[in-house]
Amino acid sequence: MDERKPIECWLSDMDGVLVHEGHPVPGADEFIRRLRESGKRFLVLTNNSIYTPRDLAVRLRAAGLEIPPESIWTSALATARFLDGQRPGGSAYVVGEAGLTTALHEIGYVLTDIAPDYVVLGETRTYSFTQITRAIRLIEGGARFIATNPDPVGPSNEGSLPACGAVAAMITKATGVEPYFVGKPNPMMMRSALRAIDGHSESTAMIGDRMDTDIVSGMEAGLHTILVLSGVVSRDQVDRYPFRPSMVVDSVADLIELID
Ligand SMILES: O=C(CO)COP(=O)(O)O
Ligand SMILES: [Mg+2]
Numbered sequence: 043m044d045e046r047k048p049i050e051c052w053l054s055d056m057d058g059v060l061v062h063e064g065h066p067v068p069g070a071d072e073f074i075r076r077l078r079e080s081g082k083r084f085l086v087l088t089n090n091s092i093y094t095p096r097d098l099a100v101r102l103r104a105a106g107l108e109i110p111p112e113s114i115w116t117s118a119l120a121t122a123r124f125l126d127g128q129r130p131g132g133s134a135y136v137v138g139e140a141g142l143t144t145a146l147h148e149i150g151y152v153l154t155d156i157a158p159d160y161v162v163l164g165e166t167r168t169y170s171f172t173q174i175t176r177a178i179r180l181i182e183g184g185a186r187f188i189a190t191n192p193d194p195v196g197p198s199n200e201g202s203l204p205a206c207g208a209v210a211a212m213i214t215k216a217t218g219v220e221p222y223f224v225g226k227p228n229p230m231m232m233r234s235a236l237r238a239i240d241g242h243s244e245s246t247a248m249i250g251d252r253m254d255t256d257i258v259s260g261m262e263a264g265l266h267t268i269l270v271l272s273g274v275v276s277r278d279q280v281d282r283y284p285f286r287p288s289m290v291v292d293s294v295a296d297l298i299e300l301i302d
Pocket of ligand 2: 055058252
């Protein structure tokens with residue numbers, strides 16, 4: 043860790059850092075327990091837009107991680123906040139799960155396939171050809187294309203899972219229209235996270251498993267950045283990137299003694 047101020051606030055990615063599709067990363071439970079005992083402010087900052095924070099908190103508790111819903115910020119919430127600012131009371135055709143549809147309903151959006159202002163693509167594990175076809179036709183008809191996150195794959199114990207970025211690429215190939223991604227590494231996601239924990243860049247750490255979302259967005263926000271090798275990036279891949287994290291560790295278990 044470089045010699046800047048000690049870490050007062052922690053931002054942690056979820057998939058690949060704390061869990062793999064609901065299975066806990068070894069040591070993640072102890073890390074979260076010590077973080078909560080320390081009283082330091084922290085936030086789980088996930089590009090996973092499948093679940094609401096409340097549902098995610100229950101899933102994380104089942105994996106042995108006690109994280110309250112108010113300590114979880116998802117790309118679905120960031121997308122809803124963005125659209126609420128851009129076009130209050132708008133309408134969207136959504137390809138995604140409850141995490142995204144709930145967030146959009148909560149800002150008063152109408153979810154429809156009749157001349158929506160936006161097509162919003164999120165994470166799901168049940169992509170439907172019919173829904174993707176409808177999305178393509180609505181974008182061809184003029185609907186604006188928004189996607190919650192650019193991740194091409196997500197980690198799981200069985201291997202890679204196609205993610206929002208991969209499906210967005212298919213829709214882009216079919217329509218020639220690129221989506222606007224709201225999740226990491228969009229600076230809006232990091233800014234809203236720092237605001238939520240009243241964090242300052244020189245004393246906040248961002249822990250992640252992806253160089254192209256977690257680490258780059260933390261680095262560009264001036265944070266300490268810690269890459270864990272328990273997710274999608276392996277040690278020999280790190281040097282291929284034109285930027286480096288502040289630290290590289292095997293997993294979040296190696297960070298426990300840094301908390302206090
Ligand atoms: O869900 C994701 C891609 O499928 C990524 O989630 P994280 O941002 O928590 O790693
Ligand atoms: Mg991750």
